[in-house]
Amino acid sequence: MPELPEVELVKRDLEKIIGLEIVDYELSNYVINGHKINKRTIVKQPLDEFRRVQNSTILSIGRRGKYMYFSLRKENIEFNLVAHLGMSGAFFIVNHLDEISEKNFKKHWQVIFHLLNGQMLVYSDIRRFGEMRIVESLEGFKPIAEMAPEYTEEIARAHFIDTLKSGRYDESFIKPIIMDSKILPGVGNIYASEALYLSHILPTKRVKNISRERLSNLFDAIVEVFELSLSYGGSTISDYRSVTGGSGEMQNKFKVYGLNTCPEGHTLKTKVMNGRNTYYCTKCQR
Ligand SMILES: [Zn+2]
Structure with missing residues (x-):
């Protein structure tokens, strides 16, 4: 997708x-x-x-x-x-x-x-x-x-952290929540797994148990993944094609999505969350 x-x-x-x-x-x-x-x-x-x-x-x-x-x-x-x-x-x-x-x-x-x-x-x-x-x-x-500000807007980080810390999402798992466009627009299933790995946060962590500092790191990780993907022409897995029919290379840069081991060599776990496959490392993420 x-x-x-x-x-x-x-x-x-x-x-x-x-x-x-x-x-x-x-x-x-x-x-x-x-x-x-x-x-x-x-x-x-x-x-x-x-x-x-x-x-x-x-x-x-x-x-x-x-x-x-x-x-x-x-x-x-x-x-x-x-x-x-x-x-x-x-x-x-x-x-x-x-x-x-x-x-x-x-x-x-x-x-x-x-x-x-x-x-x-x-x-x-x-x-x-x-x-x-x-x-x-x-x-x-x-x-x-109803969409949150774009990640490129200056207020996006504060909106992201403040909304997550509003109390409304305390009991939610972090992964499906960052895919909600009211929190931050544009994060889908693949980049959610990637950004959570980069920021060392388990996808099953409840929002209330994540500090503002770690949420700020997560925001940075999402931006990093977005920018990296843009520079590699996007991900081509299954069905994405660019207008000219070409394909991107970001799929070769994934750290966890669709893989068996993380960059540190640990065996990855997978879990279906809200119907979507989630990849994570219990050693690198907590
Ligand atoms: Zn690992």
Whole structure:
């Protein structure tokens, strides 16, 4: 599942289409048929509301947590197309679908935006957990409105520590809590394990038993993992692909995720927490 660095890299790759008009769009049969039975596959609003993207111009592309958004303008009114890559979503900018080299991504295109320059912005999603919706303003979209500050914002560290120390999360295990975008946006299952290892904190530690100093170290570790991943082009495990279909190298830098031993040579433990595999070392972490 793409986490903050992967989504940020997709966003950066897509910036080349800023300024272009979306002249038309197509929806896959999965999307159309899903909507016929009220499943709202990919497009999370009635399809006639989605029609508004046609003839809109892309003013800018942004990211908040794991959400990307396209700021659009049509007839002097500005609005946003918000997208979430879900478990396996990917964007491609191509002249023809055949340019998508990976068979599964080519087959499982869900939305195609035809751009004024003749190119297509293709959204592919094999498992179809991705989301797209038009919203009037980002502030009116609850998941973004309720999100904690981005890790790059100066207040993010204080917000992270103060929220965790508010008492509300005392009995919670730390690992699932740092994956909550109200605490810090963009941490997913892989980087949660990695950051907890780097900061020597057990994923099963209860929040109330972690000092402010150690929480500050954890914040630093999350930033370190994000920045390292960005510099290596993100992680390519299972389904993440960059816009150009390339793949990142961060998976080769993991210290614990998916591994048998930690960098110190200790045998790692795994545990399913909130349905997600968690990797940790009982010698390096406490
Ligand atoms: Zn260890």
